[in-house]
Amino acid sequence: MGLVLNSLKGALRLTQTARVLSTNGAKWVLGDRPANPVLLRRVFEELGATYIKLGQFVASSPTFFPKDYVDEFQHCLDQTSPFPFSVVERIIRSELGCDPKEVYSFIDPTPLASASIAQVHSARLISGEDVVIKVQKPGVENVLLTDLNFLYAMARLLEKVAPKISWTSISGVVDEIQKTMMEECDF
Numbered sequence: 001m002g003l004v005l006n007s008l009k010g011a012l013r014l015t016q017t018a019r020v021l022s023t024n025g026a027k028w029v030l031g032d033r034p035a036n037p038v039l040l041r042r043v044f045e046e047l048g049a050t051y052i053k054l055g056q057f058v059a060s061s062p063t064f065f066p067k068d069y070v071d072e073f074q075h076c077l078d079q080t081s082p083f084p085f086s087v088v089e090r091i092i093r094s095e096l097g098c099d100p101k102e103v104y105s106f107i108d109p110t111p112l113a114s115a116s117i118a119q120v121h122s123a124r125l126i127s128g129e130d131v132v133i134k135v136q137k138p139g140v141e142n143v144l145l146t147d148l149n150f151l152y153a154m155a156r157l158l159e160k161v162a163p164k165i166s167w168t169s170i171s172g173v174v175d176e177i178q179k180t181m182m183e184e185c186d187f
Contacts, residue, residue, distance in 0.1 A: 009139075013146040020046045037072035044073075045080060049140045050147035052076050052116035053181055082114035088121060088135050102126070107133065117144075117184060134187065141185045148178040 024043050034042070044051035055076030062070045092100045092107070100107060104123045111119040112132065117140045121133045155170040 009142050010146040010149075013143055014150065017047060017147070017150075035068070035072075037066075037069045040069070041072045041075060044076065047147075049116045049137060049143050050151075050181070052080055053144075054177075056116060057177075077115065080114050080116065082111045082119050083137055085109035087138060088119070091135050091138065092133065104133075116140075117181075118187075136185065136187060141182070144178070144181050144185065148174060148181065152178065 020043065024039070024046070028039070033039070041055060044055045055073045058065050058069055059073035059077055065073075088107075088109075089100060096103055103126060105126050105128075107123040108121050111121050113120045118134050118136045121135065123131050123133050125131055152171055152174045155174050159165055159169075159171060
């Protein structure tokens with residue numbers, strides 16, 4: 001049952017990816033043409049966690065990417081759209097196994113930051129200590145796996161079709177990125 005469910009989630013994710021790309025492509029054809037760095041960042045944000053993470057890599061690599069892309073992708077570092085506080089509360093309740101009010105006297109509903117795989121909220125423990133809570137975005141692990149498996153397959157295909165590219169080992173880079181991202185999901 002788990003394999004079937006994960007396969008369905010993967011198929012849904014690929015469908016979502018195709019929708020985002022086709023919608024943005026149609027907007028571009030119809031004349032909505034922001035600067036390339038802005039367009040690419042918007043598409044990455046719409047595609048979600050995996051691509052936001054890749055955007056963070058762009059933002060953090062000024063020696064590899066043009067300045068206008070590095071500057072635009074700064075938005076991916078901690079300024080992505082947050083998920084609702086009701087979801088945050090549900091996740092905290094599930095993780096704690098109890099009502100959050102049994103542990104926290106206050107949780108700020110406005111996140112301090114929201115990035116690719118999680119968002120951060122300030123809180124106060126019942127004991128009076130101020131703390132920060134890092135809450136993983138729902139379903140992010142499955143999204144990362146689906147996207148990165150797709151990118152890996154595309155990299156392998158590209159290496160087969162264009163053997164001169166294989167020396168770059170794009171698939172090896174994607175594999176390393178996947179390992180790193182999956183480690184980041186382990187809170």
